[in-house]
Amino acid sequence: MSDNQRIELRFQLNGESVQVRVHPSDRLLDLLRYDLGLPGTKEGCGEGECGACTVLMDGVPANSCLIPAYQVRGRTILTIESTELADVEPLLAAGTTQCGACTPGVVMTARWIRDHPELLERFGSRQLMAGNLCRCTGYDGIIDGLLALVGQDEEA
Amino acid sequence: MKRLEGLDKLTGRELYIDDLPLEGHLWGMTVRCPIARGRVREIRFGEGTDWSQFVIVDHRDIPGPNELRLIETDMPVLVAEHARYCHEAVLLLAHPSRRQLRHAVREVQVLMDPEEPVFDFTCAPRPEQIQHGQDNVLERLRIVKGDVEAALAAAPHVIEGVYETGAQEHLYLENNGMVAWTEGDTVVVKGSLQCPYYVLNSLTWALERDDARVRVIQAPTGGGFGGKEDYPSLLALHAALLALKAGRPVKMIYDRDEDMAATPKRHPSWVRHRTGVDESGKLLAQDIEVILDGGAYVTLTPVVLSRAIIHAAGPYACDNVRIAGRAMLTNTVPYGAFRGFGAPQTQFANERHMDVIAHTLGIEPAELRRINLLRDGQSTSTGQVIEGGTDRQAILQTALESSEYDDRRTAHTAFNTSHPYLRRGIGLATFYHGAGFTGSGEVYLKSKVRVAGLPDGKIEVQTANTEIGQGAITVFTEIAAAHLGLPTNDVLVAEPDTHRVPNSGPTVASRTAMVVGRLVERACDDLRARLGVDSGTSDGELQRAIVEWHERGQGPLVGEALYEPPPGIVWDEKNYRGDAYGTFAWAAYVAEVEVDLRSYTARVTDFVAVQEIGRVLNPTLALGQIQGGVVQAIGWALTEECQLRDGAMANNQLTNYIIPTAADVPPVRVVFLENPYPYGARGCKGIGELPMDGPAPAVANAIAEALGIEPHAIPLTPPRLMELMTP
Numbered sequence A: 001m002s003d004n005q006r007i008e009l010r011f012q013l014n015g016e017s018v019q020v021r022v023h024p025s026d027r028l029l030d031l032l033r034y035d036l037g038l039p040g041t042k043e044g045c046g047e048g049e050c051g052a053c054t055v056l057m058d059g060v061p062a063n064s065c066l067i068p069a070y071q072v073r074g075r076t077i078l079t080i081e082s083t084e085l086a087d088v089e090p091l092l093a094a095g096t097t098q099c100g101a102c103t104p105g106v107v108m109t110a111r112w113i114r115d116h117p118e119l120l121e122r123f124g125s126r127q128l129m130a131g132n133l134c135r136c137t138g139y140d141g142i143i144d145g146l147l148a149l150v151g152q153d154e155e156a
Numbered sequence B: 001m002k003r004l005e006g007l008d009k010l011t012g013r014e015l016y017i018d019d020l021p022l023e024g025h026l027w028g029m030t031v032r033c034p035i036a037r038g039r040v041r042e043i044r045f046g047e048g049t050d051w052s053q054f055v056i057v058d059h060r061d062i063p064g065p066n067e068l069r070l071i072e073t074d075m076p077v078l079v080a081e082h083a084r085y086c087h088e089a090v091l092l093l094a095h096p097s098r099r100q101l102r103h104a105v106r107e108v109q110v111l112m113d114p115e116e117p118v119f120d121f122t123c124a125p126r127p128e129q130i131q132h133g134q135d136n137v138l139e140r141l142r143i144v145k146g147d148v149e150a151a152l153a154a155a156p157h158v159i160e161g162v163y164e165t166g167a168q169e170h171l172y173l174e175n176n177g178m179v180a181w182t183e184g185d186t187v188v189v190k191g192s193l194q195c196p197y198y199v200l201n202s203l204t205w206a207l208e209r210d211d212a213r214v215r216v217i218q219a220p221t222g223g224g225f226g227g228k229e230d231y232p233s234l235l236a237l238h239a240a241l242l243a244l245k246a247g248r249p250v251k252m253i254y255d256r257d258e259d260m261a262a263t264p265k266r267h268p269s270w271v272r273h274r275t276g277v278d279e280s281g282k283l284l285a286q287d288i289e290v291i292l293d294g295g296a297y298v299t300l301t302p303v304v305l306s307r308a309i310i311h312a313a314g315p316y317a318c319d320n321v322r323i324a325g326r327a328m329l330t331n332t333v334p335y336g337a338f339r340g341f342g343a344p345q346t347q348f349a350n351e352r353h354m355d356v357i358a359h360t361l362g363i364e365p366a367e368l369r370r371i372n373l374l375r376d377g378q379s380t381s382t383g384q385v386i387e388g389g390t391d392r393q394a395i396l397q398t399a400l401e402s403s404e405y406d407d408r409r410t411a412h413t414a415f416n417t418s419h420p421y422l423r424r425g426i427g428l429a430t431f432y433h434g435a436g437f438t439g440s441g442e443v444y445l446k447s448k449v450r451v452a453g454l455p456d457g458k459i460e461v462q463t464a465n466t467e468i469g470q471g472a473i474t475v476f477t478e479i480a481a482a483h484l485g486l487p488t489n490d491v492l493v494a495e496p497d498t499h500r501v502p503n504s505g506p507t508v509a510s511r512t513a514m515v516v517g518r519l520v521e522r523a524c525d526d527l528r529a530r531l532g533v534d535s536g537t538s539d540g541e542l543q544r545a546i547v548e549w550h551e552r553g554q555g556p557l558v559g560e561a562l563y564e565p566p567p568g569i570v571w572d573e574k575n576y577r578g579d580a581y582g583t584f585a586w587a588a589y590v591a592e593v594e595v596d597l598r599s600y601t602a603r604v605t606d607f608v609a610v611q612e613i614g615r616v617l618n619p620t621l622a623l624g625q626i627q628g629g630v631v632q633a634i635g636w637a638l639t640e641e642c643q644l645r646d647g648a649m650a651n652n653q654l655t656n657y658i659i660p661t662a663a664d665v666p667p668v669r670v671v672f673l674e675n676p677y678p679y680g681a682r683g684c685k686g687i688g689e690l691p692m693d694g695p696a697p698a699v700a701n702a703i704a705e706a707l708g709i710e711p712h713a714i715p716l717t718p719p720r721l722m723e724l725m726t727p
Helices: A028-035 A085-094 A103-115 A118-122 A140-150 B006-010 B098-106 B148-154 B196-207 B231-246 B256-262 B301-310 B343-361 B365-372 B392-402 B405-418 B441-445 B472-484 B512-531 B541-551 B619-638 B695-707 B718-725
Strands: A007-013 A016-022 A054-057 A060-063 A076-078 B026-032 B038-045 B055-057 B089-095 B108-114 B137-145 B157-165 B177-183 B186-191 B214-218 B250-253 B269-277 B283-295 B321-329 B422-434 B448-453 B459-462 B491-493 B557-562 B584-596 B601-612 B668-672
Touching: A016 A028, A054 A103, A060 A103, A085 A103, A085 A140, A085 B006, A103 A118, A103 A140, A103 B006, A140 B619, B026 B098, B026 B108, B026 B231, B026 B256, B038 B089, B055 B231, B089 B098, B089 B108, B089 B231, B098 B108, B137 B301, B148 B269, B148 B283, B157 B343, B177 B231, B186 B196, B186 B231, B196 B214, B196 B231, B231 B250, B269 B343, B283 B301, B283 B343, B301 B321, B301 B343, B343 B365, B343 B422, B343 B695, B365 B392, B365 B422, B392 B405, B392 B422, B392 B584, B392 B601, B392 B668, B405 B422, B405 B695, B422 B695, B448 B512, B448 B541, B459 B472, B459 B512, B472 B491, B472 B512, B512 B541, B512 B557, B541 B557, B584 B695, B601 B619, B601 B695, B601 B718, B619 B668, B619 B695, B695 B718
Parallel strands: A007 A076, B026 B250, B186 B214, B283 B321, B459 B491, B601 B668
Antiparallel strands: A007 A016, A054 A060, A054 A076, B026 B089, B038 B108, B055 B089, B137 B321, B157 B269, B177 B186, B177 B250, B269 B283, B422 B584, B448 B459, B448 B557, B584 B601
16 A cells, blocks of 8 residues: 555544554554554454444544544544543442453443433433443443442442 | 452553564464365465465465364364365465455455255264264263163153254454464464463474473453363464464454354254153153254364263252263354353253243242252262252242242233233243363363462462453462462462463363362462471461572472362263262352333343352452353343354354343342352352353243243244244
């Protein structure tokens, strides 16, 4: 692929401005993992079903396997690497993570819900987490972790 | 204690095989057989590709035998002439660009002369379908206790039923992945895997190398469930063959569709029961026939069949039992290890059949189980006398009370007569799971564990058992720290690396905490003995002794333990008589369902899981094992269906292979009734597989009650429920 077929763009990544050149068919997921050295975001299914590759795009969860890299021009992307320890300590105690492959996506969705607690009133916690498949926990550990993160005692 | 690697996983810092930095590597991919059975006529390379840029490996590049060494060696590493399943590996390609590699794989055509495949594992094969022995039977096993024919002839009632379960995909969230490279004369493979020494065993065989020149390292692994028990041996060989030929590191990471199409799944099963009972419901005779679909090669099927038949009669007392099991070859992906390893299939049949018996006799399902549950002093189908003081009646009673079983049933009856389209039901299953390898398996494994005292006074636990999400690192740390009286941060757990850790056996069969954990304790004892420090010493004395050992320059300080069976365990492998397992975990599960008759969709609305697993080592981890297993089994019961077309999985993607989401399942309410097992680490028993056994029959029994039908096969998808409900 010659360089003139690449698209140059700039976007905000984890609080910093980055400039990249991408192929038209590059996925955001691959840009993050293989070009920008941020392997925390995982590929689970490659078709937007499992949510393992969830990032926050302009503050909203998005499957980075479905987003062409060129579409992030001018946008703000947060990946799991932007996570603070304080964000996840309640999740650790709740048993939110087991094998860890779905975990980065789960954490990004949980951070979104924490930042928008009104969502929990409109949709239940299980509806809100339904875009993140997990094969280890049976979801109780994830729901308990989410509720601990937002400061709710138990599942409504 | 909290999961030790938990914060790394929660912040994305845990590096899995595709995340680890690797300089100058090639990507590797696989060219696969396009049909279920046939002979390779020609391999055609497309003209538009410069093939000189690719590393190409076929069966002629294998230094040793073209055999994957597992139990047998019937499966090739790469197809040489005959292929037995669609997506069987024929050719390997490597290239620096993954994009060009993906394109190139599609440019290779494998032209086949088709041969007659076999897909139905319940029928005898036609002569042209024979591919294994005289009859395609991969394994045949039998258990006989008492005189079944006489007891059936004399029984007041004989109740029959046939039950079937489908294949299930593991759906670990991290696909299979492996990296291979060479270091001097040594081939190194590192990847997502459960059993480093299984991989080593396959590599030394097909590469014709000794253990010293092959090194296997486990990378952090994103789930296994049995799916990374045997398959990584094949993938490691593929990566190693490419790396040897390329002279550079090669990374092979499967996409989801490839992982689902080409790797093992849970064995489909067909089980027939003929059961003699008296008027009260007491079991007089159990005549059970078990057939498993083994897929295209032997792989682990004989051992799965073994566990399947040993669990087939359930946790009940019966003097006359005959269980005939066989596993058949079919031209599909070889079926393999999956959490429960045959026991979920046969206990689905048995627990569904118990409800059919109850309905036939007009006895309450719970009462039928109360009458027949094993009591201490009675024996299982293999004649293993159950001891240990577990109160199985109390487990059942706790499950009934926690689920408000009786009140809910009454409420459902009223609800179901008044609601226009919703139907509710509650169902029960009582079951057991033998922990550790079956029969003499643990003795043959000769598992070994080492505990090293390090110069700074810390200790390192060295085992080949892997963290795959279940919490092995955390549990080993807790076991060693508790046993030696050390703070947990003075205990390290070594990376599973066959050049560093001894062979403590595979990470399978719910054996890691119970069997290997006990070896960790004994290796700790040995370490203390070498230092001359007894167990009653004060804090800090052990660590001072370790430091002084090293200050005196006495060399490496290592405590070691080798597996010894618990006393009194006797297993007759030839006749399948005796103590099949050191111990069993026991459980009673209750599921409540609601079926929507407009869409024939069943959902689980409440779930109670009560079990005795010895002593609970770590409450959060134990809870996670049960809840995760229950939900995986609910998926198997309701939605997970491998749709095979000409032997190949047609729905090999998450869009149409449906596993439960958070919104599909209720909270799983878990109760542990503890009864420490003296030969497990800190009193524990195996836990990982138990929760896979009970949910499917409990859910199916609940649906039976909700709809007044007798479902005989899972998954109970909407089309299947519609069929059952449509006269």
